[in-house]
Amino acid sequence: MAAEHTVTQALLEWINSFALGKTIRTTEELSDGTIIWEILQDIDPQYFLDEIPQRAPSDHWLSKWQNLKHIHKLLVNYIRQQPDGMPSGLDPNPNLELVAEKNSVKEANKLLKLLLIAAIRSPNAQTYVETLQSLSTPTQEALKNIFEEAQNGQHEAIDGEDDVKEERELPVDPELQFEERVGKMLAENNRMAREKKEMQKQIDDMHDRLARLQENNDTLQSRLASTEDRLVNLRSGKGDLGLNAKALESKSRQQEDIIATQEARLATAQDEIDSLRMTVESLRVKNQRFQKLQDDYDELKTERDQLARKANAAEKYRQKLQASQDFEKENQSLRNQIKDLQQQLKEADSQQKWNSEREVELEEYRRVLPRIEQECSEIQNLKKQLEFNNHALTERLSNAEEQRERDDALISELRERVRELEGSPGSPSLTPGTETPKLEGTLQKDFEAIGVKESQLKSENEELKKEVELLKGPSVSIGSPLEGFSEAFGETLQQARANSSQSDEYWKLYEQFTSVLKKLAEAQDALDVTKRSLNDALTEGKWPQHAERKKTIPLIHSQLKLPTGRVST
Structure with a gap:
């Protein structure tokens, strides 16, 4: 605390070296910023031209805080614009809120140190160095320590300042930063334009007043010259002696008073002219700054136009890239469609090939089927004819068997009668008479009838042989086409089965059909x-014995699949 108090006293003594009109005893008197602003205008009047936000701040700390923030911003920028820049040992960010609200001595000393560095690095630094040498020895020692600490020390930023620096170092959108700079420049431009108009109006008023005062001065000078001439004439005795001397003397006094008044007004006008000249000079400086700001604004506008053109070009490139990507996607989609169509075309070709093969098979089937149907029809007709002939032969055979049985019975009966006649005492050979010729005539008739029947049977056997021969002829002629049909059909079947894609059920049905044909x-x-x-039985000319006929006839009927009920033994 003692060291801080020593620094405060040294800084206050240095501040009192300025022509402030009063003595500053505590840092509380500096908390509103007005005294510090006067010192800054004395340090560099061309840089610190503006007025502080609150020219007559109230006792509330917010108005003081506004002034201190304005002063601190300009002060820091001024130090950084100097060749040596901001000293590393000073804290560039004192807590101004504590200075305005609680009159913090420590934070006020930080602000006064910045003010001291600005004075030493200003264009009038030599004057302030001489002023420092005129101060007391303890003050000089304290200020020397402040300079050494500022040059050789290293300021350690607190956490809050680190956060502020980190926030400042955060990446900012260039477009937003550019818009902020343009907005600030436009506001500054408008403010300076308004100030320029006000100053120009004041200058015009001052010129008018100067012209009027100059005219009044000329009038008074002429009147003074005429009065002096008259006074000289009166003193020389050449004037009108009839006038009252007292009146002339009073008039002369009035004229002198008027002259003094006009001279005072002339001096005031001259002061106003000097003030206006200073104002014009400050306006000229402001105009130069305004021109610089205008140039910066034009550069920023040009840069903005260039960035806008680049942004438009980038947008066009992005649109072209997007269109290229869309074309690539559409091209890929078309490639996929082409692949699908090619696959479908291959499938269609394979399907067409399969259809052509099926057409060939169907055409082969159409070509073979009428032949098969014709042969089947011929076989069916032949079967019906054979069945009919078989039935007719069976009927005739049955009739022949019955007739033969009747003939055998008759022959047996006749033989019995012959044996009876031969063995009886009254046989014709032993008993001559009229009955023997009768008996012989009857037997003769019977034998003749038997001979006739045998001849009839022989003729019937011959007819049966002829019919059997006729039946055997067509069967042989039909057999060869059937065998030819089987070979051709087998070859066609093998070719069709090799090239066909039919199911197994189809070929099973086909095999059943061929098996039926085989059974037929x-x-x-x-x-x-x-x-x-x-x-063979008919060609022998005689039938086997009775016992053999019993075995042969059922065998024939079983082979012909005829009923045996009609055949008797």
Whole structure:
């Protein structure tokens, strides 16, 4: 605390070296910022031209805080614009809120140190150095320590300042930063334009007043010259002696008073002219700054236009890139569609090839089917004809068997009668008479009838042989086409089955159909065998014995699949 108090006293003594009109005893008198602003205007009047926000701040700390923030901002910028920049040992961010609200001595000393550095680095630094040398020795020692600490020390930023620096170092959108700078420049430009208009109006008023005062001065000078001439004439005795001397003297006094008044007014006008000249000079400086700001604004505007053109070009490139990506996606989609169409085309080709193969198979089937149907129809007709002939032959055979049985019975009866006649005492050979010729005539008739019947049977046997021969001829002629049909059909079947994609059920049904045809051929062969057996039996000319006929006739009927009830033994 003692060291801080020493620094405060040294800084206050240095501040009192300025022509402030009063003595500053505590830092509380500096908390409103007005005294510090006067010192800054004395340090560099061309840089610190503006007025503080609150020219007559109230006792409330917020108005003081506004002034201190304005002063601190300009002061820090002024130090940083100097060749040596901001000293590393000073704290560039004192807590101004504590200075305005609680009159913090420590924070006020930080602000006064910045003020001291600004004075030493200003264009009038030599004057302030001489002023420092005129101060007391303890003050000089304290200020020297402040300079050494500022140059050689290293300020350690507190956490709050680190956060502020981190916030300042955060990346800012260049477009937003540019808009902020443009907005600030436009506001500054408008403010300076208003100030320029006000100053120009004041200058015009001052020029008018100067012209009027100059005219009044000329009038008074002429009147003074005429009065002096008259006074000289009166003193020389050449004037009008009739006038009252007292009146002339009073008039002369009045004229002198008027002259003094006009001279005072002239001096005031001259002071106002000097003030206006200073104002014009400050306006000229402001105009230069305004021109600089205008140039910066034009540069920023040009930069903004360039950025806008670049942004438009980038947007066009982005749109072209998006369109290129869309074209690439559409191209890929078309490639996929082409692949799908090619796959469908291949499938269609394979399907067409399969259809052509099926058409060939169907055409082969259409070509073979009429032949098969015709052969089946011929076989059915032949089967019906053979069944009909078989039935007719069976009927005739049955009739022949019955007739033969009747003939055998008659022959047996006749033989019995012959044996009876031969063995009886009154046989014709032993008993001559009229009955023997009668008996002989009857037997003769019977033998003749038997001979006739035998001749009839022989003729019937011959007819049966002829019919069997006729039946055997067509069966042989039909057999060869059937065998030819089987070979051709087998070859066609093998080709169709090799090139076909039909299911197994189709070929099973087809095999069943061929097996039926095979069974039909076997039945035809069995019928031929039966007919040949019948033909052999008929060609022998005589029937086997009675016991053998009992065995042969059922065998024939079983082969011909005829009912045996009609055949008697």
